[in-house]
Amino acid sequence: DAKTTQPNSMESNEEEPVHLPCNHSTISGTDYIHWYRQLPSQGPEYVIHGLTSNVNNRMASLAIAEDRKSSTLILHRATLRDAAVYYCILRGLTGGGNKLTFGTGTQLKVEL
């Protein structure tokens, strides 16, 4: 599986935008970029995913670089509830594409 690289931790103030980066220089053409997050003492939850084009949903936006070697998860207005570990995951269409391969993620801290 292609690997992703994320900063160990980031901090933000409440109601400010947050940009969480992810590098995936060995991504293959059929790998989708998925983001999950894990709140304290809970299982992970799906946030967003994309292939080539930028994506928006009610939780966040995903900006994908033109060469697809990096992506950024954007939380438009962070709240205290967004404090979690955010995982950037590459997921292929074949072979082991059904499982999620988690790294250590980025611990996001949100302060008042």
Next chain:
Amino acid sequence: GAGVSQTPSNKVTEKGKYVELRCDPISGHTALYWYRQSLGQGPEFLIYFQGTGAADDSGLPNDRFFAVRPEGSVSTLKIQRTERGDSAVYLCASSRYGGGEQFFGPGTRLTVL
């Protein structure tokens, strides 16, 4: 609707004992996954079921670990001769189909003394 549920929420056992962990997926989800998570680490894949069959068990660490899903719904993860290194949070997830968005349960925290 109800999400993925896991029982028990906590399990404490002694080294060498046998344990069973249960997962109730979201109704109608054909795919079910087991992961385990050690402190400070991301979840680690164990096994994936499509229906009743194990489609990918490449993550099971050794033959002490076994999982079943006899009717294509509830799944049980079984660990024989538990070791202290098995202590972790065991997470179950389900999805409508293989490769779909995964919905996770709250996990079972297993402690082996």
